[in-house]
Amino acid sequence: MLLGAPGSGKGTQAEMITRHFGIPVTSPGAILRREKDLGTPLGLETAEITQRGDLVSDKIIIGLIEDWLRLHGGHGFAFDGFPRTLPQAESLLSILNRLHTSLDLAIWLEVSEETVRARISGRLQCRSCGFTTSVTSAKFAERPVCPYCDGPLVRRNDDDMSVLQIRLREFNTKTQPLADFYRKMSILHRVDGNRDREAVFSDISRLIEEKVPA
Numbered sequence: 001m002l003l004g005a006p007g008s009g010k011g012t013q014a015e016m017i018t019r020h021f022g023i024p025v026t027s028p029g030a031i032l033r034r035e036k037d038l039g040t041p042l043g044l045e046t047a048e049i050t051q052r053g054d055l056v057s058d059k060i061i062i063g064l065i066e067d068w069l070r071l072h073g074g075h076g077f078a079f080d081g082f083p084r085t086l087p088q089a090e091s092l093l094s095i096l097n098r099l100h101t102s103l104d105l106a107i108w109l110e111v112s113e114e115t116v117r118a119r120i121s122g123r124l125q126c127r128s129c130g131f132t133t134s135v136t137s138a139k140f141a142e143r144p145v146c147p148y149c150d151g152p153l154v155r156r157n158d159d160d161m162s163v164l165q166i167r168l169r170e171f172n173t174k175t176q177p178l179a180d181f182y183r184k185m186s187i188l189h190r191v192d193g194n195r196d197r198e199a200v201f202s203d204i205s206r207l208i209e210e211k212v213p214a
């Protein structure tokens with residue numbers, strides 16, 4: 001699982017993990033954005049919370065993860081931005097226990113607040129497939145379009161400096177304690193996320209390769 005502050009680049013790294021290793025990745029943030037675009041009851045119920053920068057209730061998030069794991073988690077999986085609270089981390093352990101599955105790695109992407117600000121102010125996301133990029137790397141067209149599906153690349157409505165304050169507060173109070181939780185389980189690995197995406201991915205790849213049987 002990839003853990004880190006808002007805008008730490010977890011999304012991009014998760015996409016690279018799927019492309020490189022073929023491991024299915026899920027992100028509650030991405031699921032909720034899709035539900036909102038589709039106008040489903042779940043999307044409508046959570047839109048205001050995500051827009052404000054607060055965390056969605058543990059009950060909703062755990063339900064999403066449990067459903068996803070049953071469908072896609074049979075042969076390895078990764079999470080991006082989950083768990084974000086201690087109750088989520090504890091529930092995940094009991095779900096995995098029931099599914100007779102183990103948790104091998106928790107990767108903590110360490111980023112400075114300066115990096116977070118810079119990434120969030122330049123982040124673009126495909127409205128159709130969720131691909132994440134930045135204003136500086138999206139130079140492939142006059143109008144920013146997704147290189148994978150031609151969908152429009154847009155700013156996220158929670159990528160705003162005042163919303164970021166709330167997201168950082170949520171991270172510091174509710175997510176930060178997870179570092180200790182996974183350190184005690186001896187599966188926590190810290191990676192310097194302030195570098196470019198290839199350098200970060202190379203460290204993440206090494207950690208995964210040590211776990212995946214050749």
Ligand code: ADP
Nearest residue numbers: 006007028029030050054055056061081082084
């Ligand atoms: P980022 O890419 O900036 O880290 P995400 O896309 O992971 O952000 O999350 C966007 C929003 O979705 C969060 O601010 C929060 O409202 C909600 N969310 C995502 N994951 C969780 C989670 N594990 N628990 C509670 N809320 C979540």
